[in-house]
Amino acid sequence: MEQKLKTDFDKFISMSNFSNQEIKLKKEALDNFLKNGFPSRKLENWKFSDIKQIIQKNIGELTFYNDYNIKNEINDEIFIKEIEHNKIVIVNGKVERLSFEYEESNKINLTTLENFNQNPNDDNSLLSLNNSFSNKIHNILVKKNYSFKKPLIIYQITNEKVSNTNINFQLKFELEENSSIKIINLSDDNSEKNFINNLFNFNLGKNAILKNYKIDKKSNTNIKYDYSSINQKENSISETFIFSSGSDYKKNEVSCNLEGQYSSAFINGIHLLSKNKHHEIRTNTNHLYENTKSYQLIKSVIDDSSKSVYQGKIYVDSKAQKTDGYQLSKAVLLNEQAEFNAKPELEIYADDVKCSHGSASGSLDEDSIFYLMSRGLDKKTAKELLINGFLLDVVEKITDEEIKKLLKNMIGLN
Amino acid sequence: MRDKQIEDLKDYKYGFSTDIESFKAPKGLNEEVIRFISNVKKEPDWLLQWRLKAFERLKVIKEPDWQKPKYPKIDYQDLYYYSAPKSFKEKPKNLEDLDPKLLETYKKLGIPLQEQKRLNGIAVDAVFDSVSVATTFKDTLTEKGIIFCSISEAIQKHPDLVKKYLGSVIPITDHFFATLNSAVFTDGSFVYIPPNVKCPMELSTYFRINASDTGQFERTLIIADKGSYVSYLEGCTAPMRDENQLHAANVELIALEDAEIKYSTVQNWYPGDKDGKGGIYNFVTKRGLCKGTNSKISWTQVETGSAITWKYPSCILKGDNSIGEFYSIAITNNHQKADTGTKMIHLGKNTKSKIISKGISAGKSDMTYRGLVDISKNASNSTNYTQCDSLLMGNKCGAHTVPYIKNKNSNSNIAHEATTSKISEDQLHYCQQRGLNQEEAVGLIVNGFCKEVLQQLPMEFAVEAQKLVGISLEGSVG
Numbered sequence: 001m002e003q004k005l006k007t008d009f010d011k012f013i014s015m016s017n018f019s020n021q022e023i024k025l026k027k028e029a030l031d032n033f034l035k036n037g038f039p040s041r042k043l044e045n046w047k048f049s050d051i052k053q054i055i056q057k058n059i060g061e062l063t064f065y066n067d068y069n070i071k072n073e074i075n076d077e078i079f080i081k082e083i084e085h086n087k088i089v090i091v092n093g094k095v096e097r098l099s100f101e102y103e104e105s106n107k108i109n110l111t112t113l114e115n116f117n118q119n120p121n122d123d124n125s126l127l128s129l130n131n132s133f134s135n136k137i138h139n140i141l142v143k144k145n146y147s148f149k150k151p152l153i154i155y156q157i158t159n160e161k162v163s164n165t166n167i168n169f170q171l172k173f174e175l176e177e178n179s180s181i182k183i184i185n186l187s188d189d190n191s192e193k194n195f196i197n198n199l200f201n202f203n204l205g206k207n208a209i210l211k212n213y214k215i216d217k218k219s220n221t222n223i224k225y226d227y228s229s230i231n232q233k234e235n236s237i238s239e240t241f242i243f244s245s246g247s248d249y250k251k252n253e254v255s256c257n258l259e260g261q262y263s264s265a266f267i268n269g270i271h272l273l274s275k276n277k278h279h280e281i282r283t284n285t286n287h288l289y290e291n292t293k294s295y296q297l298i299k300s301v302i303d304d305s306s307k308s309v310y311q312g313k314i315y316v317d318s319k320a321q322k323t324d325g326y327q328l329s330k331a332v333l334l335n336e337q338a339e340f341n342a343k344p345e346l347e348i349y350a351d352d353v354k355c356s357h358g359s360a361s362g363s364l365d366e367d368s369i370f371y372l373m374s375r376g377l378d379k380k381t382a383k384e385l386l387i388n389g390f391l392l393d394v395v396e397k398i399t400d401e402e403i404k405k406l407l408k409n410m411i412g413l414n
Numbered sequence: 415m416r417d418k419q420i421e422d423l424k425d426y427k428y429g430f431s432t433d434i435e436s437f438k439a440p441k442g443l444n445e446e447v448i449r450f451i452s453n454v455k456k457e458p459d460w461l462l463q464w465r466l467k468a469f470e471r472l473k474v475i476k477e478p479d480w481q482k483p484k485y486p487k488i489d490y491q492d493l494y495y496y497s498a499p500k501s502f503k504e505k506p507k508n509l510e511d512l513d514p515k516l517l518e519t520y521k522k523l524g525i526p527l528q529e530q531k532r533l534n535g536i537a538v539d540a541v542f543d544s545v546s547v548a549t550t551f552k553d554t555l556t557e558k559g560i561i562f563c564s565i566s567e568a569i570q571k572h573p574d575l576v577k578k579y580l581g582s583v584i585p586i587t588d589h590f591f592a593t594l595n596s597a598v599f600t601d602g603s604f605v606y607i608p609p610n611v612k613c614p615m616e617l618s619t620y621f622r623i624n625a626s627d628t629g630q631f632e633r634t635l636i637i638a639d640k641g642s643y644v645s646y647l648e649g650c651t652a653p654m655r656d657e658n659q660l661h662a663a664n665v666e667l668i669a670l671e672d673a674e675i676k677y678s679t680v681q682n683w684y685p686g687d688k689d690g691k692g693g694i695y696n697f698v699t700k701r702g703l704c705k706g707t708n709s710k711i712s713w714t715q716v717e718t719g720s721a722i723t724w725k726y727p728s729c730i731l732k733g734d735n736s737i738g739e740f741y742s743i744a745i746t747n748n749h750q751k752a753d754t755g756t757k758m759i760h761l762g763k764n765t766k767s768k769i770i771s772k773g774i775s776a777g778k779s780d781m782t783y784r785g786l787v788d789i790s791k792n793a794s795n796s797t798n799y800t801q802c803d804s805l806l807m808g809n810k811c812g813a814h815t816v817p818y819i820k821n822k823n824s825n826s827n828i829a830h831e832a833t834t835s836k837i838s839e840d841q842l843h844y845c846q847q848r849g850l851n852q853e854e855a856v857g858l859i860v861n862g863f864c865k866e867v868l869q870q871l872p873m874e875f876a877v878e879a880q881k882l883v884g885i886s887l888e889g890s891v892g
Contacts, residue, residue: 044480318809333824336791346815348834351806355834359819362827 008064029131036125048309048341049280059193063165068094068135086152093167107146113137130199134168142179151182158191165194172201180209189220200228204236213241223249234260242269244279255284258292268397269298273306280309287320298329299394305337318349327357439496451496455566468586468596477590482782483722483751495598561606565633568604583666583703591662592699599633607642616872618647632663638673645676663698671706683719690749693721700727704736712739714870716879718886728757731765738767741867745886746779755785760793769800772864776807782814789826796826804834857884
């Protein structure tokens with residue numbers, strides 16, 4: 001694999017026009033990845049989902065070279081018609097269209113990054129891989145006191161031109177003081193057996209609001225890793241919603257740093273899994289300052305021989321007095337072969353805090369099914385109704401009414 | 415002047431050491447030392463081979479390093495692996511034959527043997543360093559067919575039982591410290607309860623670490639045969655020392671059909687001084703196997719001592735309908751560190767487990783609850799309930815919860831809850847208003863916090879443990 005990585009990297013660099021600074025950083029990132037390789041179960045964070053093995057088993061040999069010179073056609077039919085929105089269209093890891101038609105253009109600054117942060121942690125070599133092979137990184141800066149008028153939908157499309165390929169994509173958002181944005185991230189996969197590695201960076205200034213909804217519904221055989229890093233200043237709010245169902249393997253990782261006081265982070269997620277899908281959500285909320293708040297609600301419905309994993313950590317620094325942290329994960333197992341693993345973790349160094357977590361897993365409640373059947377429903381409908389109610393709880397946490405309605409229809413929960 | 419008196423009082427109550435000349439094996443860990451131990455204890459050849467096999471394994475495996483509390487590297491070649499008070503070369507037949515100095519030591523500890531024998535109705539198998547001192551109440555137990563003796567004695571007198579069960583729950587191929595224990599264990603307790611016998615009294619061993627630089631490697635084996643019941647108490651104190659002392663014991667419990675074992679521990683080993691110097695490393699492997707159907711094993715622990723406590727008393731629920739329970743209070747103060755919890759491995763059908771863990775950290779200490787609940791594919795209709803609460807006192811300490819939950823069976827239910835908080839100002843205010851001073855108020859609230867676990871302890875222990883909880887937190891508020 002090492003040889004393949006090196007030759008693909010040389011080819012990639014020669015076919016693109018990166019600056020010397022970028023090439024230098026990309027080389028460093030590659031060296032770091034070569035040193036560590038793909039993460040395996042030996043690392044605590046990958047204990048329940050050994051991505052090294054999963055890639056070997058499902059894809060085998062990966063190609064790391066991805067030709068960003070190809071122009072991809074975009075079929076306008078895929079766009080959501082129910083709501084007016086701004087678009088970023090990404091095809092096979094390449095940004096094909098950036099349109100902010102509903103916004104004031106002088107309030108948004110679009111640039112590409114020359115300098116990007118190197119991956120600080122050895123535990124997650126995938127960030128290094130992303131840094132070394134991703135195309136030009138777009139930076140979207142929302143200026144002070146500006147709120148997006150319409151949501152931004154990021155269409156992440158893959159087409160049949162790629163297979164057995166590693167696609168790396170990276171995007172950065174900077175929200176200045178008092179600004180706000182709503183983002184829907186939609187996956188639309190028409191390719192098979194690729195390893196897709198996404199990295200999103202968000203920096204939230206004072207009083208900024210980020211609402212981020214991530215939807216992965218369309219069934220496909222790709223293996224995906226999606227990392228969101230959110231840094232929050234004073235009084236900022238971040239809301240993340242994850243619907244994870246379509247891909248064969250997916251790990252969503254959200255890391256929030258609450259750096260300013262009164263900042264808060266909400267992460268809610270749904271796993272709706274069947275066949276032999278294997279999905280994981282990992283949340284990392286770091287309370288680094290006084291009076292910060294975080295909330296996580298993760299629910300899983302697991303059928304056939306699928307597997308759902310939730311790893312959640314609340315970290316409270318000794319400075320972060322008066323922290324309020326809550327975390328709840330629930331899972332319903334519908335089949336003998338289904339599996340649920342959880343590791344809800346608390347690491348606390350301050351005494352004046354209120355932190356708790358709960359985790360429950362089991363079958364659907366027989367009494368509830370009996371009750372519904374005695375009211376005339378057949379067993380299948382009764383079960384569906386219960387599952388619907390179980391998951392709706394999470395969807396109801398979405399604070400934007402328009403988007404909530406859209407997503408309810410999209411997911412099929414009513 | 416007064417300050418000094420208070421300092422003196424605060425010093426470790428059980429911090430003294432008796433100067434009985436020790437009879438030691440040469441320093442270091444090698445085949446000769448193991449042969450020496452085996453030879454001194456007049457062990458049969460199979461056991462020597464067993465020890466050597468463990469030692470071979472030990473050369474290959476590495477010391478684990480994933481735990482939260484880190485400690486300086488231990489030089490295993492710099493330890494004594496066997497020491498016995500000299501006057502014990504010939505074992506005394508009864509209490510009167512004991513070294514008077516030794517009896518004095520126990521008196522200071524608060525367990526005068528003679529008194530206990532007469533008043534308490536508890537049979538005591540006291541371990542002073544590595545050799546069993548005296549075993550009381552043997553007659554009553556013998557009448558019922560109960561075997562309660564040191565493991566060395568059991569190896570001589572009941573080799574079949576020992577051979578059958580030793581290492582059946584903790585195999586010699588287990589982790590580093592368990593394997594180390596298998597290679598060099600010196601003494602410990604052995605209990606066998608025959609079928610359909612309810613042990614009429616609480617069995618108790620008082621552990622004691624003496625002789626400088628001696629890692630104590632206890633081995634305890636408890637077998638409850640079909641339909642039997644036993645309650646076993648373990649309590650520990652250790653003398654004050656500057657060097658860190660390693661304690662790597664193995665405890666194996668086996669419950670056959672319809673049998674029940676209740677194992678309670680009060681651990682108050684020397685935690686090191688206020689600056690974190692000295693103190694015991696408590697790296698103990700405790701594991702119970704619910705082998706038969708309807709069997710039950712319950713662990714109760716009150717952990718207040720040791721510089722580092724690193725242990726996970728576990729239950730393997732192999733028999734159908736078997737039950738595993740874990741009740742724990744862990745208190746850390748000053749520079750103490752604890753990484754403790756349990757593992758509940760559900761293998762049989764209709765198995766149940768319950769985990770109640772209460773952690774209190776004060777001073778500059780660090781406490782971690784780490785647990786595993788694993789329900790396997792075949793364990794249908796199994797349930798687990800876990801509750802772990804942590805209490806923080808001061809902003810220099812840490813409290814962490816790391817539960818691992820694995821559910822592979824759709825008919826089984828797992829529920830887990832955890833909270834972390836501090837003592838509420840309202841509660842403190844209420845108590846102080848009623849005339850309690852701050853320390854008493856804290857003591858009262860903490861006792862309430864721990865009550866669920868304290869209730870599980872046998873009477874004799876419950877009172878002592880309650881006091882211990884108070885003593886451990888002295889000086890941590892205000």
